[in-house]
Amino acid sequence: MWAISxxxxxxLFKSIKAIVIVVFLTGMSLLVASLAENFANQFGDINTExxxxxxxxxxxxxxxxxxxxxxxxxxxxxxxxxxTMRFLVNKTSRRSIVMGKALGITLFWLTSVLxxxxxxxxxxxxxFFETFLQCSVFLFYGACTALLISSLSKKGSESLFFGxxxxxxLPAISFATVFIDTVWIQWVKYLTPYxxxxxxxxxxxxxxxxxxxxxxxxxxxxxxxxx
Amino acid sequence: xxxxxxxxxxxxxxxxxxVNGITMKVNKGEIYGFLGRNGAGKSxxxxxxxxxxNPSSGSFSLLGEDKIDRVKNRIGVLPDYSSFYDSxxxxxxxxxxxxxxxxxxxxxxxxxxLETVGLEKAKKKKLSQFSFGMKKKLGIAQAIINEPELLFxxxxxxxxxxxxxxxxxxxxxxxxxxxxxIFMTSHNLNEVEDICTKIGIMKNGExxxxxxxxxxxxxxxSSLTAQIKVGPAINKHARQEIDQFLxxxxxxxxxxxxxxxxxxxxxxxxxxxxxxxxxxxIDIYSVHLIEPTLEEVFLERDVAI
Numbered sequence: 001m002w003a004i005s006x007x008x009x010x011x012l013f014k015s016i017k018a019i020v021i022v023v024f025l026t027g028m029s030l031l032v033a034s035l036a037e038n039f040a041n042q043f044g045d046i047n048t049e050x051x052x053x054x055x056x057x058x059x060x061x062x063x064x065x066x067x068x069x070x071x072x073x074x075x076x077x078x079x080x081x082x083x084t085m086r087f088l089v090n091k092t093s094r095r096s097i098v099m100g101k102a103l104g105i106t107l108f109w110l111t112s113v114l115x116x117x118x119x120x121x122x123x124x125x126x127x128f129f130e131t132f133l134q135c136s137v138f139l140f141y142g143a144c145t146a147l148l149i150s151s152l153s154k155k156g157s158e159s160l161f162f163g164x165x166x167x168x169x170l171p172a173i174s175f176a177t178v179f180i181d182t183v184w185i186q187w188v189k190y191l192t193p194y195x196x197x198x199x200x201x202x203x204x205x206x207x208x209x210x211x212x213x214x215x216x217x218x219x220x221x222x223x224x225x226x227x
Numbered sequence: 228x229x230x231x232x233x234x235x236x237x238x239x240x241x242x243x244x245x246v247n248g249i250t251m252k253v254n255k256g257e258i259y260g261f262l263g264r265n266g267a268g269k270s271x272x273x274x275x276x277x278x279x280x281n282p283s284s285g286s287f288s289l290l291g292e293d294k295i296d297r298v299k300n301r302i303g304v305l306p307d308y309s310s311f312y313d314s315x316x317x318x319x320x321x322x323x324x325x326x327x328x329x330x331x332x333x334x335x336x337x338x339x340x341l342e343t344v345g346l347e348k349a350k351k352k353k354l355s356q357f358s359f360g361m362k363k364k365l366g367i368a369q370a371i372i373n374e375p376e377l378l379f380x381x382x383x384x385x386x387x388x389x390x391x392x393x394x395x396x397x398x399x400x401x402x403x404x405x406x407x408x409i410f411m412t413s414h415n416l417n418e419v420e421d422i423c424t425k426i427g428i429m430k431n432g433e434x435x436x437x438x439x440x441x442x443x444x445x446x447x448x449s450s451l452t453a454q455i456k457v458g459p460a461i462n463k464h465a466r467q468e469i470d471q472f473l474x475x476x477x478x479x480x481x482x483x484x485x486x487x488x489x490x491x492x493x494x495x496x497x498x499x500x501x502x503x504x505x506x507x508x509i510d511i512y513s514v515h516l517i518e519p520t521l522e523e524v525f526l527e528r529d530v531a532i
Contacts, residue, residue, distance in 0.1 A: 003326035086306040087306065087369065088327065089278050090279065090304040091299060093299070
């Protein structure tokens, strides 16, 4: 599992798309943090976590899912399609493969968020651990969902298509719950991480639990799949 | 101990039964060759045993374990139609896949394995620059690096040049002599005949026949050929008597210059032939017994191949 997660982690950092996304994430975080710092200097003390990390949090909430899907939608589907997966499955269990990939993707996003937050903390002169936790759990949910879609898809193009749809639908439905009072939409909000991001960090274990359930389903689907 | 034990294993894709209720065993130390035409179901069968595809029904055990995940570090697999991580070097490929298997090979082990398959000079080369034959050899290297007790080779020599095919056959033989059990598929009769100690013939998703080479040949009652080199001077009368005897006893025979070629059913027919020739005062220079190849057996009988 560790060898697979390390491979996944390193591979993500090697891709141009990943570098662009990390630069965008860090740039947005730094830009908003600098603006917050300027406001603080002009209008007095607004040294709260929310002001400094607004750029990072907003980028993650609006684009986080999309970023995760763009980078990792094909982590299983493409390997199954081009048959490199055949070497993996006869070396280790399918469970280890999916868990290794989930760990690799999550570690990549933890590192990316950490890089952004370290830069923000240089401006704010403090580290925002709560934001780090929230973003990490949110992106873990994204990684698990990407793996679910990837294990369901037969081709990389299929997982990209469904990944983009899901990454648009998930935030759209979550924001719709604010305005639409239909019962099923209200229920859906409890299944996405958006609802919990607005609550205290005490609710983050629920997002973790949802992510683990999605990961377990992905493993079960992948175990039944012919390669 | 049965290294592989398969019970009523089947696989269907939609309505098509590709593997149809196979039951078989492979003993320790055997080189089991699974033979059949393309599309006979050989790869599907081996893919089920190695965890690449799931069976529709039936069961199997490897090395006494029915949970294949428990023995993955004790088996080696060369799957057919596989791709490689082209950005990796041969060295890194072996290291990466060994680690996945929970085996952390030293530099010496990796280099020795590459040398075993004749890729020592390509260890730093990226796989995108590898030829098909080189990738096949690397596939074998990743299968044998952890010295597995059981080795699955799906078409190990298909698509490789003659020299590489000979090297691979020699390697399989060497691995077997070191105690490894080998299960391989092939559609190449000569290959299977050269190296396998037991052969299963697959046809339409079922094992049509199974046994050692000799058993299969006996089953299909294939004849042997005795080639006898005789002295150059045979008088006409003696020749007629010999021909009459051969016609009565063996039916199928031929003369090629001073060679008498006779189809016999068993080795015991040879002394009968020699006694007859000596009685006719014919000088015998040499006697060769030629067994039919597997290809001749099955082509002649129109069995499976």
